[in-house]
Amino acid sequence: MKKRLSGMGExxxxxxxxxxxxxxRRLFLxxxxxxxxxxxxxxxxxxxxxxxxxxxxxMSRWNDRVQGWIFDPSRLAPEFPESAITMPFxxxxxxxxxxxxxxxxxxxxxxxxxxxxxxxxxxxxGLYALQPQVSQVTRHICVEGWSAIGKWSGVxxxxxxxxxxxxxxxxxxxxxCADKYHxxxxxxxxxxxxxxxxxxxxxxILPAPFGFPMKLRMPTKLGFKNPKHIxxxxxxxxxxxxxxxxxxxxxxxxx
Amino acid sequence: MTPAxxxxxxxxxLVVRSTHWINVLAIFIMAASGWRIYNASPLxxxxxxxxxxxxxWLAGALQWHFAAMWLLAASGLVYVTYGIxxxxxxxxxxxxxxxAVWRDVAAAFRGKLAHDDLRVYNAPQRAAYLSAILIAxxxxxxxxxxxxxxxxxxxxxxxxxxxxxxxxxxxAMAALVLFVIVHVVMVLLVPRTFxxxxxxxxxxxxxxxxx
Numbered sequence: 001m002k003k004r005l006s007g008m009g010e011x012x013x014x015x016x017x018x019x020x021x022x023x024x025r026r027l028f029l030x031x032x033x034x035x036x037x038x039x040x041x042x043x044x045x046x047x048x049x050x051x052x053x054x055x056x057x058x059m060s061r062w063n064d065r066v067q068g069w070i071f072d073p074s075r076l077a078p079e080f081p082e083s084a085i086t087m088p089f090x091x092x093x094x095x096x097x098x099x100x101x102x103x104x105x106x107x108x109x110x111x112x113x114x115x116x117x118x119x120x121x122x123x124x125x126g127l128y129a130l131q132p133q134v135s136q137v138t139r140h141i142c143v144e145g146w147s148a149i150g151k152w153s154g155v156x157x158x159x160x161x162x163x164x165x166x167x168x169x170x171x172x173x174x175x176x177c178a179d180k181y182h183x184x185x186x187x188x189x190x191x192x193x194x195x196x197x198x199x200x201x202x203x204x205i206l207p208a209p210f211g212f213p214m215k216l217r218m219p220t221k222l223g224f225k226n227p228k229h230i231x232x233x234x235x236x237x238x239x240x241x242x243x244x245x246x247x248x249x250x251x252x253x254x255x
Numbered sequence: 256m257t258p259a260x261x262x263x264x265x266x267x268x269l270v271v272r273s274t275h276w277i278n279v280l281a282i283f284i285m286a287a288s289g290w291r292i293y294n295a296s297p298l299x300x301x302x303x304x305x306x307x308x309x310x311x312w313l314a315g316a317l318q319w320h321f322a323a324m325w326l327l328a329a330s331g332l333v334y335v336t337y338g339i340x341x342x343x344x345x346x347x348x349x350x351x352x353x354x355a356v357w358r359d360v361a362a363a364f365r366g367k368l369a370h371d372d373l374r375v376y377n378a379p380q381r382a383a384y385l386s387a388i389l390i391a392x393x394x395x396x397x398x399x400x401x402x403x404x405x406x407x408x409x410x411x412x413x414x415x416x417x418x419x420x421x422x423x424x425x426x427a428m429a430a431l432v433l434f435v436i437v438h439v440v441m442v443l444l445v446p447r448t449f450x451x452x453x454x455x456x457x458x459x460x461x462x463x464x465x466x
Contacts (some may be wrong), residue, residue, distance in 0.1 A: 060318055067403075070406050139417065142296070144296040147418060247314060248314035249314045250318075250321065254403050
């Protein structure tokens with residue numbers, strides 16, 4: 001297109017100046033119009049363009065770093081009275097309620113991997129016997145915008161990580177779940193005092209829809225960052241990503 | 256375009272023009288992606304048509320929103336810092352009295368509001384521009400609470416915590432969109448103000464020429 005236009009310009013050299021200018025103006029106008037129309041009609045494809053996507057992903061990585069700086073390891077999420085608990089608590093997952101995995105309590109094993117000294121798998125009785133047990137009534141904020149208040153009980157994740165000899169200077173803790181979900185978090189959040197490995201919800205053994213037998217509860221992160229039905233935990237310096245994170249949701253997603 | 260010469264005057268400084276157009280882009284992206292985010296969990300009994308939104312799905316909309324927020328923050332910070340530090344806001348936007356706003360609005364409806372010298376804003380303009388700046392500040396602060404309700408918890412307490420911030424953010428958005436609509440209608444009614452936002456210059460007002 002460009003070549004043809006310049007060729008035309010050359011062939012017009014011999015003509016009178018005003019005529020050339022008129023034609024050039026017309027060409028310019030046509031080109032301008034088609035550019036404008038292109039931008040309007042294909043608005044979607046412009047935003048889907050690979051270069052635009054690259055910039056958006058790069059900005060999301062930048063926002064991960066900024067959130068890491070903003071995150072205050074000693075700032076606690078607000079806790080609420082039990083009267084504020086949301087009933088019924090909403091179920092949310094990447095599948096519908098009837099697809100919730102049925103984890104067998106007797107055969108359950110929690111695998112540990114990566115930069116962890118004691119990799120021996122844990123059984124449910126072993127996990128239930130961990131001390132000290134703590135509870136929290138905190139707000140779960142979904143990436144969709146809604147929020148709900150619930151009560152979770154379990155052990156501090158930092159206590160558990162220390163107990164199994166995890167490398168606390170590593171960058172990431174990753175989670176694999178019985179429902180094929182996976183996610184990962186930053187070490188400072190893993191060590192936050194309100195980050196709990198929970199076995200109970202509303203004083204009951206964690207019901208299946210809410211993550212039986214074990215959910216990591218982090219009131220300093222959006223809901224989807226809180227993995228349910230955890231079957232493996234690993235500590236690593238390699239960015240592990242996650243189910244939603246790999247599709248474009250922000251990795252840090254801190255509150 | 257009006258050539259820069261003896262018969263023109265400077266109406267808008269480069270810093271005002273450039274931040275204005277960057278803000279236009281940033282606010283367009285923030286609103287269009289924000290509507291998509293709203294649709295994921297509507298506060299009221301309606302959603303925005305998906306064709307009006309940006310991002311294609313929630314994750315895409317969030318990416319746009321949290322990328323363009325930096326554009327808005329940077330441009331807004333330059334504009335507000337300049338406006339306060341240089342005395343530009345004080346000169347151009349103050350004083351505003353309700354009586355003057357009422358007088359000018361009434362005059363405008365009678366077709367008697369002169370807008371000869373584009374360098375001087377009339378009272379409704381001052382009120383509208385100052386409101387837009389304050390609304391944008393409310394949008395940014397409520398947005399910070401929504402983005403980081405734990406880290407900015409004390410700020411959130413001023414606007415009803417996370418859930419309150421959702422409403423504040425929504426209504427501030429609505430107010431800013433209303434401002435944009437009125438602003439564009441006014442430019443259509445007084446079209447010679449439009450090129451000055453690019454060139455920064457306008458013809459010398461008749462009154463000044465006579466003097």
